[in-house]
């Protein structure tokens with residue numbers, strides 16, 4: 001820590017790294033100290049752009065007393081070992097989504113952080129959006145009444161070239177399929193807003209990327225414990241890509257978020273604050289629909305500052321490993337369902353059967 005700012009070290013200098021760096025540099029609570037990557041060219045680009053130290057390994061960052069938090073932003077299948085190692089060295093961790101590739105890994109990461117007395121937080125940053133928080137508050141306050149439907153529609157586009165930029169992006173076991181990679185944020189929103197689920201049924205196929213051996217399209221049906229039903233439609237095959245829609249329909253109201261915008265916010269008991277809520281997200285433009293770099297860093301900043309506050313003032317961050325674990329379980333259940341051709345009841349009995 002320097003000047004009462006928490007020092008961060010980024011493990012990974014790839015596509016998402018500049019978003020973390022910008023968020024850290026925009027915050028009064030945090031400072032970007034170092035970046036580590038195995039790829040010297042990517043490392044050099046990050047250190048020269050953001051004016052921070054460059055390291056060739058996680059170990060070098062773990063020895064740096066100025067670093068309080070390691071942001072694990074390596075490919076999806078590499079998160080677990082880095083998190084366990086960072087926790088053992090007494091560093092707090094910020095973990096990119098999906099937190100890991102198995103529930104056993106998530107439990108092991110959570111246990112390691114607990115044993116070391118460090119905080120862990122996952123960047124499912126869409127939860128931080130004002131429109132999402134408004135929907136969550138309306139659900140908590142019973143404004144929807146009985147919820148009938150909770151759906152996510154992610155009609156995106158990613159080119160074959162995008163998939164070919166890194167070996168992990170074409171490997172299912174590395175977490176490259178649309179279900180566990182791109183759709184994770186929106187499955188997470190359904191889980192966060194309306195979960196838990198009882199059963200998940202899914203169908204997956206490859207519509208537009210014949211050279212890549214992955215599902216680029218997911219159709220899933222969810223039966224929620226609260227009695228609602230839902231659809232997840234997620235694809236990276238649908239050019240040019242349009243804004244994600246999250247739709248919640250209850251007996252007394254409907255909310256539809258498009259991208260970050262609250263497109264529909266209607267309740268039988270119209271309230272004075274509703275006019276302002278209808279404007280939430282209206283200025284946002286970058287929603288990830290058309291390309292992986294089509295993102296703002298502000299949502300990341302909210303999540304990072306929330307973690308920083310938990311470290312500085314005590315308490316848990318808003319997005320813990322425990323609160324994201326069910327999202328991973330739903331995603332794995334979708335893979336299992338698509339593989340077996342039957343609905344899967346939660347909790348998953350044997351996750352080793354998933355792949």
Ligand SMILES: NC(=O)c1ccc[n+]([C@@H]2O[C@H](COP(=O)([O-])OP(=O)(O)OC[C@H]3O[C@@H](n4cnc5c(N)ncnc54)[C@H](O)[C@@H]3O)[C@@H](O)[C@H]2O)c1
Pocket residue numbers: 011012013014015016017036037038039042057058073074075076078096097098123124125166181292
């Ligand atoms: N929250 C979001 O909206 C969002 C958006 C994009 C990516 N992500 C997540 O961020 C993570 C990284 O994605 P990306 O698109 O930046 O991937 P990427 O492949 O572009 O970058 C990952 C980097 O990690 C480096 N790396 C791999 N192993 C390493 C090691 N042992 N030590 C140091 N560096 C190592 C690679 O060389 C690479 O530069 C993934 O978990 C992904 O799902 C999240």
